[in-house]
Structures are given as C-alpha cells and as structure tokens.
Amino acid sequence: MCYHTVMKINYKTAIPAAALIVVLLLTGGFLLYKNQKTANKNPQQAGQDEVRKVVEEVRKLMDLPNETPTVATVVDITKLKDQPFFQKAKNGDKVLIYTAAQKAILYDPVAKRIKEVGPVNAGSPSAQVSSPQTATLKIALLNGTKTVGLASKVEEELKSKVPGLNVVSKDNAKKDSFEKTVVIVLNQLFLDSARNLASLLNATLGNLPEGEEKPKDGDILIILGKDRT
Incomplete structure (x- = not known):
C-alpha cells in the first residue's frame, strides 16, 4: 500500500x-x-x-x-x-x-x-438501524406555473423517492411563466444533493432568477416549471 x-x-x-x-x-x-x-x-x-x-x-x-x-x-x-x-x-x-x-x-x-x-x-x-434519523437537508419549493397544487404534488413525489427529505416551505414564485424547473443551491454543503435532485427532476442547476426572493430557510430552492405539470 x-x-x-x-x-x-x-x-x-x-x-x-x-x-x-x-x-x-x-x-x-x-x-x-x-x-x-x-x-x-x-x-x-x-x-x-x-x-x-x-x-x-x-x-x-x-x-x-x-x-x-x-x-x-x-x-x-x-x-x-x-x-x-x-x-x-x-x-x-x-x-x-x-x-x-x-x-x-x-x-x-x-x-x-x-x-x-x-x-x-x-x-x-x-x-x-435501517434508515437515517438525522437527515437535515431542507428544501424550499416555489411554484413557477399557473398550475394550482403543483408544489404539494412534487413534495409528495420527492418524499417518496428520497427518504428523510424535509420540505420547509412552499409558495408561489413571483413569476408563473417558468418553462423549466431549476434547482438553486443555497447552502454549498449540499451541492452534491442539489445535483442529484436536479437529475431526479430532469432539471438544471442555476442561480436565483432576477426578481425572485431567497427563502428565509432552506439549503436548496427548487422553482417548478411547466415541465413538471
């Protein structure tokens, strides 16, 4: 060695x-x-x-x-x-x-x-012990479309596929015309996780769009686009 x-x-x-x-x-x-x-x-x-x-x-x-x-x-x-x-x-x-x-x-x-x-x-x-008990990843979801209830739908989908994921907030984006879903890293310690979530959602990693506000809490922000409807 x-x-x-x-x-x-x-x-x-x-x-x-x-x-x-x-x-x-x-x-x-x-x-x-x-x-x-x-x-x-x-x-x-x-x-x-x-x-x-x-x-x-x-x-x-x-x-x-x-x-x-x-x-x-x-x-x-x-x-x-x-x-x-x-x-x-x-x-x-x-x-x-x-x-x-x-x-x-x-x-x-x-x-x-x-x-x-x-x-x-x-x-x-x-x-x-068969599952993590201290998962700390916090996700904020913004609905960037006109589809009512999209954030709740995606929350259920993510929780079924990623045990331990914690959605800390759901709201509507300032704009409702996002075509593509974008994943934004708010805490750089979770960059790997953001990449994996982007892959799971067929989304892209990006920066906070102009006009949108950074959530008060969360490690990763996901803005949902029309591709998730």
Whole structure:
C-alpha cells in the first residue's frame, strides 16, 4: 500500500454501521438509492461523476478495494463527534464506504488528504438501524406555473423517492411563466444533493432568477416549471 501522505490508521475504532447511516444523509444515501432504482432508465450522470471524481482523488493516495463505494458527505459534524472515526472530520469531508471490504475512508477533498481509515463493523447490534434519523437537508419549493397544487404534488413525489427529505416551505414564485424547473443551491454543503435532485427532476442547476426572493430557510430552492405539470 502506497501513501503520498503520512497518516496513522487506528483499526481499533471499528465503525458501527449505524454511525455510517448517520452520515449517509441525502448525499450518500440518495446516490445509493439512485444507482439502484434508475440504473436502467438512462439518468443524468452527475451523481456518478461526482463519486468517480472522489474515488480517483483518493486512489492517488492509497490502494482501494476492487468495488464501487458509496460516497457520503459530512453535513453536521456536531452529531458525529462522539464517534472516534470522525474526531478529525469537518463539514464537507467525504466518507467512502466499501461494503464488501468492510472499510471506510474519511477524506478531505479541499486539502486532498486522507484523515482516517477504519473497519466497518456490520455485525454490530446498532447496525439494525435501517434508515437515517438525522437527515437535515431542507428544501424550499416555489411554484413557477399557473398550475394550482403543483408544489404539494412534487413534495409528495420527492418524499417518496428520497427518504428523510424535509420540505420547509412552499409558495408561489413571483413569476408563473417558468418553462423549466431549476434547482438553486443555497447552502454549498449540499451541492452534491442539489445535483442529484436536479437529475431526479430532469432539471438544471442555476442561480436565483432576477426578481425572485431567497427563502428565509432552506439549503436548496427548487422553482417548478411547466415541465413538471
């Protein structure tokens, strides 16, 4: 195994699967869901490209198992600091989870540095947790059309496909003539999630349109266009 940076690996800090589930909020969990559910539907490749990019960066620093990992983003480090594996982590760090190899890697994509490597203890009793309990992604929906009830319809659709998603506000946009749905990142920590939502909705990432107001709360704003009616 070859490292470009010197690091200490503590294999005594086995990571219960439940701890990984906490991290697998929308970023990692949705990637996994999307890969499983839409593999045969020719989806946009934004999510997969992001995974590939992270894997290639980490591969330059260490040998990796011969499998495709689930890649998650740390979005709320305060809920993870009691886990030894995440003592050096910060928001925005990536976690590569190799299920077959039972290995997890904590990676800083800004510093291009591996922070921790540890085994995944899938046999832990806490591994019985089956769904994330601390999802924090907040979505604001704006109806940019004349179709009444469109925001509620899309909210139900998203919640059925993305467990843990939290719609914090629904309202009408200033304009009701949007042709295409646009996804706007309000919190850069959720850029990966925004890309995945754009793929799911066949929408595009964009900036806040002129004349529209930024919502008071929310990590991602989705303005619904006529393509969703």
